[in-house]
Amino acid sequence: QVQLVESGGGLVQAGGSLRLSCAASRRTYNNYAMGWFRQAPGKEREFVAAIRWNSIGSTFYRDSVKGRFTISRDNAKNTVYLQMNSLKPEDTAVYYCAAGDVSGSIYRTSNFGSWGQGTQVTVSS
Secondary structure: OOOEEEEOOEEEEOOOOEEEEEEEOOOOOOOEEEEEEEEOOOOOOEEEEEEEOOOOOOEEEOHHHOOOEEEEEEHHHOEEEEEEOOOOHHHOEEEEEEEEEOOOOOOOHHHOOEEOOOEEEEEEO
């Protein structure tokens, strides 16, 4: 199993920015992907963004973060980043990094085999 270490959460005012990082202990092959999910109190964990470790580096976003969040990767460091701009109070949640060989839907939590411990992101109005 891949070990994931997250960093970069915190408290920010609406309109501000944060950058999350997630370092993986190793990388598997085939359909390897890394992504970010989030969970607000009383709600289910939901997909935020993901990136495939193929030559293209295909990226995926939930509609509500398109144009505001950017996911990227550093191949040499086995690290994925989530740059979050124009943050809104509704972005407040615990953000989880995920990784795995994702041959099915990249939007589903059940298709990722490894998870980080989570990092809190709080956006004040």
